[in-house]
Amino acid sequence: DGKSTLIGRLLYDTKSLFEDQLEAVEAVSAARGDEYTNLALLTDGLRAEREQGITIDVAYRYFATPRRKFIIADTPGHIQYTRNMVTGASTADLALVLVDARKGIVEQSRRHAFLCSLLRVPHLVLCVNKMDLVDYDQTVYDRIVDEFTSFAAKLDITDLAIIPISALQGDNIATRSPNMPWYEGPSLLHHLEHVHIASDRNLVDVRFPVQYVI
Incomplete structure (x- = not known):
């Protein structure tokens, strides 16, 4: 659905890439016959991931803007x-x-979304990606918004934002896109920079996370 491409786009648009990283991605994209620079290759590090076009392992990427530092877990x-x-x-x-x-x-x-609710992730952003492939159609976006908000009402999600984007084209990633004048909200990066997280942490109750029991 474009997760790795979105993260590659965020790194590219925030100028968090070295020139040799970008050159390597451009070279691999050309070798694969892609007509564009495949930014997903920045995060899919395992050979099996690149060959199958899916993410298998969790990859952590770091970037910063003048307002905030970020750690992305590409899952x-x-x-x-x-x-x-x-x-x-x-x-x-x-x-x-x-x-x-x-x-x-x-x-x-x-x-x-249910697992994020279960894990008490306090903020959720639904990114409606590949809007360029549906001609930036507002009715498509509205239908997805209606369906997801009715589902999310059953979950314990305190803060939900929904943003129409195109990770491949860069629409509504770092800046507002002129292709979707009907969308009046912020760009994804603006939302990430301004979301309030200082009061989210529970520093009273002890937590011991267990990932996997054999």
């Missing part, structure tokens, strides 16, 4: 690697759930 969307997604989400202040605008809300979108 798998595939059902087979859900426990790796739980590992990344267990320490998160905010979760980004990506939805392909063409497919809408799928089972895995609901599962990940």
Whole structure:
């Protein structure tokens, strides 16, 4: 659904890449026959990930803007690697759930949102990605918003934002996109920079996270 591409785009738009990193990605993209610079290659480090086009392991990426420092946990969307997604989400202040605008809300979108709620991730952002492939159609976005908000009402989500984006084209990532004048909210980066997280931490009750018991 474009998670790795989104993270690559965030790193690119915040100028968090070295020139040789970008050159390497451009070279691999050309060798693969891609007509564009495949920013997903920045985060998919395992050879199996690049070959299959999916994320398997949790990859951590660091970047900063003048306002805030970020650690991104790029976690798998595939059902087979859900426990790796739980590992990344267990320490998160905010979760980004990506939805392909063409497919809408799928089972895995609901599962990940439910797990974020279960793990008490206080802030959730639903990114409706690939808006460029549905001609930036507001009705497609509105339908996904209605479906997800009715589902999220059953969960324990205190702060929900929904942003239409195109990770590949950079729409609404670092800056507001002129392609979606009907969307009046902030860009994704603006939201990430300004979301209030100082009062989220529970420093009273002891927590001992266990990932996996054999």
